[in-house]
Amino acid sequence: MEDFLKSLTANPSLMDIIIQHFFRKTPTYFALGYFYVYLDYFYPKGGTGALGNLLKEKILARGGDLKLNTNIVEIIPSEFKVIDSQGQAYPYDHLIWAADLKTMYRCLNMVGLDVNTTAKIETESQRIESSRGAESTFILYLAVNRPPSYFRQNGGEHLFYTPSRQGLGETNQAERLRLIENFDRLSKEEILDWLKKYLQLNTYEISVPVLRDQTLAPQGQTGLMISCLFDYQILKHVEKAGWYDEFKKTFENQVIRILSESIYKNIAEDILFQFSSTPLTIQKIVGSSEGAITGWSFETPPPVINTLKDIPKSVLTPIPNVYQAGQWAYSPAGVPIAMLTGWYATQSIIKQSNKRQA
Numbered sequence: 583m584e585d586f587l588k589s590l591t592a593n594p595s596l597m598d599i600i601i602q603h604f605f606r607k608t609p610t611y612f613a614l615g616y617f618y619v620y621l622d623y624f625y626p627k628g629g630t631g632a633l634g635n636l637l638k639e640k641i642l643a644r645g646g647d648l649k650l651n652t653n654i655v656e657i658i659p660s661e662f663k664v665i666d667s668q669g670q671a672y673p674y675d676h677l678i679w680a681a682d683l684k685t686m687y688r689c690l691n692m693v694g695l696d697v698n699t700t701a702k703i704e705t706e707s708q709r710i711e712s713s714r715g716a717e718s719t720f721i722l723y724l725a726v727n728r729p730p731s732y733f734r735q736n737g738g739e740h741l742f743y744t745p746s747r748q749g750l751g752e753t754n755q756a757e758r759l760r761l762i763e764n765f766d767r768l769s770k771e772e773i774l775d776w777l778k779k780y781l782q783l784n785t786y787e788i789s790v791p792v793l794r795d796q797t798l799a800p801q802g803q804t805g806l807m808i809s810c811l812f813d814y815q816i817l818k819h820v821e822k823a824g825w826y827d828e829f830k831k832t833f834e835n836q837v838i839r840i841l842s843e844s845i846y847k848n849i850a851e852d853i854l855f856q857f858s859s860t861p862l863t864i865q866k867i868v869g870s871s872e873g874a875i876t877g878w879s880f881e882t883p884p885p886v887i888n889t890l891k892d893i894p895k896s897v898l899t900p901i902p903n904v905y906q907a908g909q910w911a912y913s914p915a916g917v918p919i920a921m922l923t924g925w926y927a928t929q930s931i932i933k934q935s936n937k938r939q940a
Contacts (some may be wrong), residue, residue, distance in 0.1 A: 586610040598749025603742055603811065605716040605786040609811045609879035612914045625794045657686065659901050660694030677933045680908040680924060683710050684871045702900035709885040715874025718861030721809040722837050725854040727800045736845055739793035744785040745844045753780050758813060765819040774832055781836045784810045808837060814861040814872040822860060834858050877915035884913035897927040905930060
C-alpha cells in the first residue's frame with residue numbers, strides 16, 4: 583500500500599492516515615479489499631464468542647471430543663501421537679495443526695523418521711523459525727456509563743478514528759526502530775514520551791458491540807473495544823525491564839485521555855471499569871509467535887504459500903500425515919483464510935483416506 587499510495591499523492595500525512603491502521607507493507611489488494619468489505623460484516627447474536635459455542639456443539643454432536651486447557655508439548659510422527667504437558671498421549675491417524683507453526687516444529691520429535699523426511703522437515707523448520715509475525719495489537723476494553731445512543735451519534739458501531747492529521751510518519755519508522763535497538767540505553771521517561779507521541783498520532787479501530795446486539799450491555803450502559811497496532815518487541819523489552827504493568831497502565835490512560843479530549847468528550851468521567859490486552863497477552867494465552875493476530879509479517883517474504891491459486895497446497899507439510907491450517911498456513915491471513923485452510927486440510931485427508939481404501 584505504501585508504494586501504491588505514493589503513485590497517487592505526495593502528501594505523507596495523508597498516506598499515513600489512510601494506511602497506518604494496516605500492517606506494514608500490506609499488499610494493496612488486501613488493504614483495498616478490506617476497505618470494501620468491512621462495512622458489510624455480519625456479527626452473530628451474543629457476540630463473536632457464539633461462534634466457538636456453535637462449533638463446540640457441532641463437534642460434540644458428531645461424536646468429537648474437546649480437551650480444554652491442554653498444552654501439546656511433543657509430536658511424534660513416526661508413532662502417530664501427540665503428548666500434552668501432563669504426559670498424556672493422544673494417538674491420531676491424521677493431525678491438523680491449526681496453531682502457531684513455530685511451536686509445531688519446536689514440538690517435533692523426529693525419532694524413527696527416515697533420513698530424507700528428516701532433512702525436509704529440518705529445512706522447513708529453519709524457514710519457519712527465521713520468519714516473524716506481523717505487528718500485533720493493543721486492545722483497550724471500556725465499560726461506560728453512557729447509553730448506546732450517544733455512541734450511535736458519535737461514530738457508530740465500527741469506525742476508524744485518527745485524532746491528528748499529522749500521521750505517524752517517522753514515529754512508527756526510524757524512531758520506533760531506534761527505540762527497539764537502544765532500549766537499554768534510554769530512560770523510562772524517553773520511552774514513555776515516544777509512546778505518548780505514538781498514541782497521539784495513531785489511528786484507532788473502535789467497536790461498539792451493543793449497537794449491533796442490544797443484549798450485550800446493561801440498560802443505559804455501553805462497552806467499547808478500542809485497538810491500535812503495536813510492536814511486540816517493545817513490550818518484550820518493557821517486560822524484561824520490569825515495568826510492564828506501569829507501561830500498560832500508561833498506555834490505557836493515554837488512550838482514554840485522547841478520546842476524552844476529542845470524539846468522546848470527557849468519557850473518562852463515566853468509565854465503570856477498564857482493562858486491556860497487549861501483544862504479550864496474545865502470545866501467552868494462545869501461543870501466537872510475536873503475539874501476531876494475522877500470521878506472518880509482510881515486510882519480508884513469508885515462509886508459506888501466498889498465492890490464491892496455490893492455497894490448496896498451503897495445508898501440506900513435510901511431516902507424514904500432518905497438515906497445517908489457520909492464520910500461519912497462508913499469507914495474508916484472517917478468519918476467512920483460517921476457515922478455508924481448515925477445509926482444504928480435511929479434503930486432503932479425505933482424499934488420502936479414499937486412496938487407501940481403493
